[in-house]
Amino acid sequence: MTGERLKQYQTMLEKKLESYLPEEGTQQADVAEAMRYSLLEGGKRIRPVLLMEFCRVCGGDPEKVLPFACAVEMIHTYSLIHDDLPCMDDDSMRRGRPSNHIMFGEASALLAGDALLTMAFEIMSSKEAVEAVGAERAVRASHILAVRAGASGMIGGQQIDLMSEGRGISLDTLRTMDEKKTSALISAACRMGCALAGAGEEKEEAAGRYAWSMGLAFQIVDDILDATGTQEELGKPVHSDAERDKNTYVSFMGLTEASEEAQRLTQEAVKQLDAFGEEAAFLKELTNELCSRRK
């Protein structure tokens, strides 16, 4: 249903993302190559698509906010690269391919992550971005993203993950962790879309609530797919024993209840989209698709 518009956004994003990467053959060739490897290697581009679509339903032009959409994807990509490092999750595979540090070594992976994180903010403060939306909105979007990507948002979630490794945690802590690790960046994307279109506080708050529920639903579906092995068949690495013991929604609730919780959260998310009127039809479909996916 959502196929055509989604594909249109994705095509715009791929082209734009590539345009930002440093050229190969320069003295920074290794970092450039490592950045390119992780940034251009697919993924569904959910966060930047949400940013563009929230901008559109608020009356903005999705094409104009491409630099900001790309910035969000760069933050997401850097977090995956650093998360896979041996001192973190020590994952040797990502999306069916060797992780960044397996391909380029730990040092280049570290630097590629740092460079993508830095580039996200370079892009949002570029002449192109400022001319497209004005300095006020550009700086506002930058702030929304920085707050949710930082120590009280995404990085905070990774820290909770780290501290809970190999220990039992409560369902509440698991939820807080996922709100920070997953929902925070999705929330940044949705809120940025609204803010960049000049939507009011009310819509931005609704977008934030949407993201919170949608992010959790998304994460629970991830856990369910992990537990039922669907992702393994699709080339996701077989998890180590340590990782199998991880606290997940499935281990807390069982498959059936986790599934129901995901559905409940999806409905909550979709309900928030009513604030955006009829234009939100695509967002509603997309949300239902993402949260009922089988892979």
Place this chain on the structure above:
Amino acid sequence: MTGERLKQYQTMLEKKLESYLPEEGTQQADVAEAMRYSLLEGGKRIRPVLLMEFCRVCGGDPEKVLPFACAVEMIHTYSLIHDDLPCMDDDSMRRGRPSNHIMFGEASALLAGDALLTMAFEIMSSKEAVEAVGAERAVRASHILAVRAGASGMIGGQQIDLMSEGRGISLDTLRTMDEKKTSALISAACRMGCALAGAGEEKEEAAGRYAWSMGLAFQIVDDILDATGTQEELGKPVHSDAERDKNTYVSFMGLTEASEEAQRLTQEAVKQLDAFGEEAAFLKELTNELCSRRK
């Protein structure tokens, strides 16, 4: 000579830097503690002092640009934390104390670095910063910093360092590496000071040229102090053998010529300060002091 004003700036900076750190006792306590350990642990605060002073000599108010000065120091601090990691320089000591990852573990050190890098951009886009200098200048300063901290600046220099480890490199490559590793961030600080005060292109360019020469002079003096062992006596770690073999200005030029080169570059830097008139007297003194330091 420069003592009093320098101390005044440093006191303002220490207080402001501390105010930005997440509170302890939160769920992000470990990251917060790791951030605090490296950020508040002294250093001369040269970069933020330069930012504030360049702002002043261009007619701006140094206190108003404190958030931007703090942002530069956060970028500098994150780069040191990541640089010390085992996969990079593997330094267990920094400024006479155990490195961040020795104290908090590699994962928390990695996250603390990421969080400081992110926080730099959070601060520059904060309400406080925007109200102090306006959105146009805030976004401009953010861009100046991002470009010079990123893959074509500081991170690019670290990548060259990485690639040249254990290999002989040319003096040209060494210079390019240090321009990127050291001068780029100093250049960002000086240029940001000018831009935040609303100085024209011409002054910003002069500040950039100043920083380029001053940064190299500073680095050569560092190499000389390393070679003559002064820093070891002062608690700097004894370098590993691998590090001793590193390409330095002293190994290329010998002590005398390296010393002369540092003096020549210092003079070049000071000459650029003429563009700022009589107000630049403090900057001239500071530059001479920094580039003729004995520790």
